[in-house]
Amino acid sequence: xxxxxxxxxxxxxxxxxxxxxxxxxxxxxxxxxxxxxxxxxxxxxxxxxxxxxxxxxxxxxxxxxxxxxxxxxxxxxxxxxxxxxxxxxxxxxxxxxxxxxxxxxxxxxxxxxxxxxxxxxxxxxxxxxxxxxxxxxxxxxxxxxxxxxxxxxxxxxxxxxxxxxxxxxxxxxxxxxxxxxxxxxxxxxxxxxxxxxxxxxxxxxxxxxxxxxxxxxxxxxxxxxxxxxxxxxxxx
Amino acid sequence: xxxxxxxxxxxxxxxxxxxxxxxxxxxxxxxxxxxxxxxxxxxxxxxxxxxxxxxxxxxxxxxxxxxxxxxxxxxxxxxxxxxxxxxxxxxxxxxxxxxxxxxxxxxxxxxxxxxxxxxxxxxxxxxxxxxxxxxxxxxxxxxxxxxxxxxxxxxxxxxxxxxxxxxxxxxxxxxxxxxxxxxxxxxxxxxxxxxxxxxxxxxxxxxxxxxxxxxxxxxxxxxxxxxxxxxxxxxxxxxxxxxxxxxxxxxxxxxxxxxxxxxxxxxxxxxxxxxxxxxxxxxxxxxxxxxxxxxxxxxxxxxxxxxxxxxxxxxxxxxxxxxxxxxxxxxxxxxxxxxxxxxxxxxxxxxxxxxxxxxxxxxxxxxxxxxxxxxxxxxxxxxxxxxxxxxxxxxxxxxxxxxxxxxxxxxxxxxxxxxxxxxxxxxxxxxxxxxxxxxxxxxxxxxxxxxxxxxxxxxxxxxxxxxxxxxxxxxxxxxxxxxxxxxxxxxxxxxxxxxxxxxxxxxxxxxxxxxxxxxxxxxxxxxxxxxxxxxxxxxxxxxxxxxxxxxxxxxxxxxxxxxxxxxxxxxxxxxxxxxxxxxxxxxxxxxxxxxxxxxxxxxxxxxxxxxxxxxxxxxxxxxxxxxxx
Numbered sequence: 026x027x028x029x030x031x032x033x034x035x036x037x038x039x040x041x042x043x044x045x046x047x048x049x050x051x052x053x054x055x056x057x058x059x060x061x062x063x064x065x066x067x068x069x070x071x072x073x074x075x076x077x078x079x080x081x082x083x084x085x086x087x088x089x090x091x092x093x094x095x096x097x098x099x100x101x102x103x104x105x106x107x108x109x110x111x112x113x114x115x116x117x118x119x120x121x122x123x124x125x126x127x128x129x130x131x132x133x134x135x136x137x138x139x140x141x142x143x144x145x146x147x148x149x150x151x152x153x154x155x156x157x158x159x160x161x162x163x164x165x166x167x168x169x170x171x172x173x174x175x176x177x178x179x180x181x182x183x184x185x186x187x188x189x190x191x192x193x194x195x196x197x198x199x200x201x202x203x204x205x206x207x208x209x210x211x212x213x214x215x216x217x218x219x220x221x222x223x224x225x226x227x228x229x230x231x232x233x234x235x236x237x238x239x240x241x242x243x244x245x246x247x248x249x250x251x252x253x254x255x256x257x258x259x260x261x
Numbered sequence: 262x263x264x265x266x267x268x269x270x271x272x273x274x275x276x277x278x279x280x281x282x283x284x285x286x287x288x289x290x291x292x293x294x295x296x297x298x299x300x301x302x303x304x305x306x307x308x309x310x311x312x313x314x315x316x317x318x319x320x321x322x323x324x325x326x327x328x329x330x331x332x333x334x335x336x337x338x339x340x341x342x343x344x345x346x347x348x349x350x351x352x353x354x355x356x357x358x359x360x361x362x363x364x365x366x367x368x369x370x371x372x373x374x375x376x377x378x379x380x381x382x383x384x385x386x387x388x389x390x391x392x393x394x395x396x397x398x399x400x401x402x403x404x405x406x407x408x409x410x411x412x413x414x415x416x417x418x419x420x421x422x423x424x425x426x427x428x429x430x431x432x433x434x435x436x437x438x439x440x441x442x443x444x445x446x447x448x449x450x451x452x453x454x455x456x457x458x459x460x461x462x463x464x465x466x467x468x469x470x471x472x473x474x475x476x477x478x479x480x481x482x483x484x485x486x487x488x489x490x491x492x493x494x495x496x497x498x499x500x501x502x503x504x505x506x507x508x509x510x511x512x513x514x515x516x517x518x519x520x521x522x523x524x525x526x527x528x529x530x531x532x533x534x535x536x537x538x539x540x541x542x543x544x545x546x547x548x549x550x551x552x553x554x555x556x557x558x559x560x561x562x563x564x565x566x567x568x569x570x571x572x573x574x575x576x577x578x579x580x581x582x583x584x585x586x587x588x589x590x591x592x593x594x595x596x597x598x599x600x601x602x603x604x605x606x607x608x609x610x611x612x613x614x615x616x617x618x619x620x621x622x623x624x625x626x627x628x629x630x631x632x633x634x635x636x637x638x639x640x641x642x643x644x645x646x647x648x649x650x651x652x653x654x655x656x657x658x659x660x661x662x663x664x665x666x667x668x669x670x671x672x673x674x675x676x677x678x679x680x681x682x683x684x685x686x687x688x689x690x691x692x693x694x695x696x697x698x699x700x701x702x703x704x705x706x707x708x709x710x711x712x713x714x715x716x717x718x719x720x721x722x723x724x725x726x727x728x729x730x731x732x733x734x735x736x737x738x739x740x741x742x743x744x745x746x747x748x749x750x751x752x753x754x755x756x757x758x759x760x761x762x763x764x765x766x767x768x769x770x771x772x773x774x775x776x777x778x779x780x781x782x783x784x785x786x787x788x789x790x791x792x793x794x795x796x797x798x799x800x801x802x803x804x805x806x807x808x809x810x811x812x813x814x815x816x817x818x819x820x821x822x823x824x825x826x827x828x829x830x831x832x833x834x835x836x837x838x839x840x841x842x843x844x845x846x847x848x849x850x851x852x853x854x855x856x857x858x859x860x861x862x863x864x865x866x867x868x869x870x871x872x873x874x875x876x877x878x879x880x881x882x883x884x885x886x887x888x889x890x
Contacts, residue, residue: 038284038285041274042517042518043518046517046518054569057569070601083274
């Protein structure tokens with residue numbers, strides 16, 4: 026078995042897919058590309074294919090990674106070309122690399138994601154005010170987010186946003202549009218969603234944004250060790 | 262220059278399943294409207310997952326897009342959450358391919374699969390900014406067309422649709438496109454009415470505005486009178502005589518989200534000659550015309566290669582009736598043995614043979630088996646001409662249980678003509694017999710029998726079209742009675758909402774006056790009436806009251822076999838005399854055989870339409886075209 030790691034893009038029509046639908050769309054691409062993909066044994070065989078993360082509906086990803094197991098080693102260039110020739114609008118294979126069969130799973134490696142968040146902000150909200158608000162966030166030692174269970178409103182969990190947003194936030198306003206750059210670290214306790222960071226900034230730092238109106242674009246996903254972000258192609 | 266609708270992606274990401282509205286599917290065809298002579302918006306009045314699963318529109322979409330001079334695009338009904346966004350922000354209904362407003366197309370075609378989606382047609386026209394009533398639409402508005410099974414009783418939609426297309430459109434669609442293109446190039450002589458006059462002269466086309474409906478003093482329907490010279494007295498369906506070479510799309514649209522039937526589809530044949538007397542499809546799609554197994558394998562290879570699907574569904578009205586099924590299944594399994602492609606057979610015949618085939622195709626995954634005895638006693642099965650015995654069913658179940666199946670689903674109908682409580686008790690008996698058979702065969706107690714009972718709705722163009730639908734209360738009583746007879750936890754019992762069936766009946770046998778009811782219901786907010794969570798019976802009753810129409814007049818009334826019917830002018834080729842004979846035989850419990858294997862039963866379709874049954878195995882000598890596999 027050859028384990029091939031691919032960097033892919035999810036945008037266009039595909040940005041609106043749930044993770045399961047996105048995975049299915051990729052499977053169709055692989056079948057159409059006639060790749061010698063390996064299947065699990067057993068009653069209901071499934072393709073040996075795994076992703077770095079589960080992207081939510083509406084989230085574009087400039088970079089996402091997936092591992093597939095091939096029955097034979099094809100040149101990476103051929104795989105990329107064959108898949109791109111069979112890809113629907115919004116899916117592009119950017120590049121690939123064979124990795125060791127014993128390399129850690131993508132899901133375990135990918136623990137840092139950088140997003141660009143965009144949404145409407147109240148007219149007249151200037152850049153000075155924004156920078157002050159972001160500074161206040163960056164300077165705070167703890168920022169608590171109350172996560173209410175969607176199933177049971179009595180179940181509330183407190184998350185310290187600062188445990189996950191470990192690099193300073195930056196952003197700008199352009200007319201009535203606010204753009205923020207947010208890095209989110211996944212720790213043993215889990216992670217926080219971009220949507221929740223957006224909401225916190227509105228509710229606790231006075232940025233006049235609409236908590237429900239935001240679009241996230243993931244511009245990078247990495248393995249973070251200490252203060253260093255490394256590419257998921259680097260497996261050692 | 263064409264306009265396009267661009268929806269704020271932030272708003273889109275807030276609605277449920279936004280991928281329903283963005284297009285971009287593999288094998289979708291995007292053309293610039295500036296490069297073509299005709300633009301067609303194919304509209305399906307239901308949500309994406311249902312609409313995308315429909316084969317008919319996919320065929321016509323691919324067929325028209327093969328032409329360089331036509332752009333065909335898809336439009337589906339937005340779910341209420343998306344509709345709210347669209348109405349709030351003023352987005353008009355748009356096509357999935359180029360996001361063009363529907364009102365900007367030359368032709369807007371609706372498929373009519375189910376009466377309970379009629380309000381969605383009105384709602385979609387309204388969302389598109391197209392006046393609902395044909396008479397209110399100016400020359401700048403698209404031609405509104407409709408086809409599909411419900412077009413065979415077009416009258417409830419007569420005020421809304423410019424032209425109906427009856428029957429199979431693979432060939433007639435080309436002619437329609439040519440006609441519209443020529444009309445446009447000639448500077449639209451006579452305007453839209455001029456075009457409709459041309460279309461009215463072509464086979465299968467019904468222009469309702471060219472007829473006046475007449476009623477007697479009591480308000481009984483007397484007939485339609487043509488008001489234009491071009492309007493024919495009888496409109497006969499279009500039929501594709503040569504199914505083997507008929508267009509079939511080998512580059513199917515592959516949805517990005519899961520849909521109701523998400524797999525490659527292979528249509529084995531069209532038509533069904535079993536002659537079940539309740540079945541409208543069995544009448545409308547006559548005669549049986551099979552494709553050869555060689556052609557089917559070739560199509561399957563192309564479809565799988567072009568789609569990426571790993572499952573092929575063998576589709577037809579009764580796929581187990583395909584004359585070369587064992588050969589075809591062997592050929593397909595052999596063709597795809599290295600590709601993890603599975604083959605599925607959606608409809609089984611109630612016999613052991615079909616279980617053997619199911620066993621073969623389900624080597625990998627073993628799902629439950631479904632049989633449709635339709636009625637609980639032999640007497641009633643004879644009335645409906647089901648031609649299935651209890652022995653057939655039990656043999657098939659025995660075979661299934663011996664081969665490892667433990668779940669069987671049984672389909673029945675309730676409210677059939679001549680039905681008594683004894684027939685309902687027969688449903689429960691049959692379920693118990695099947696369950697006990699499982700216990701005897703396997704010595705285990707983990708079998709499951711699902712009994713699913715729908716309420717019968719009399720449909721036009723069937724032998725039961727004269728029969729009155731039972732009142733809602735009576736159906737509910739019968740449902741409760743049957744429930745009281747099923748007391749084993751290994752048998753689950755499902756039934757359909759009686760009110761939906763009743764409303765369906767008002768449309769199925771309604772005339773032009775139902776159009777006003779539809780309008781009132783739409784104004785009251787009715788939509789997606791086929792969806793239990795959105796169906797509001799009380800609003801519909803209010804709509805009937807406002808329109809001054811008695812629903813019982815259409816749904817519940819037993820009709821005289823000689824009275825004029827609102828669909829008498831619309832023909833699938835079968836004669837009314839044949840249906841009258843079938844109705845008499847039904848009441849007498851007399852069977853009619855399958856014309857495909859024995860003599861002609863005289864429905865009239867073949868001689869009237871100049872077509873023949875095509876059975877790939879049947880011997881020669883009965884005027885049937887025969888082929889050997």
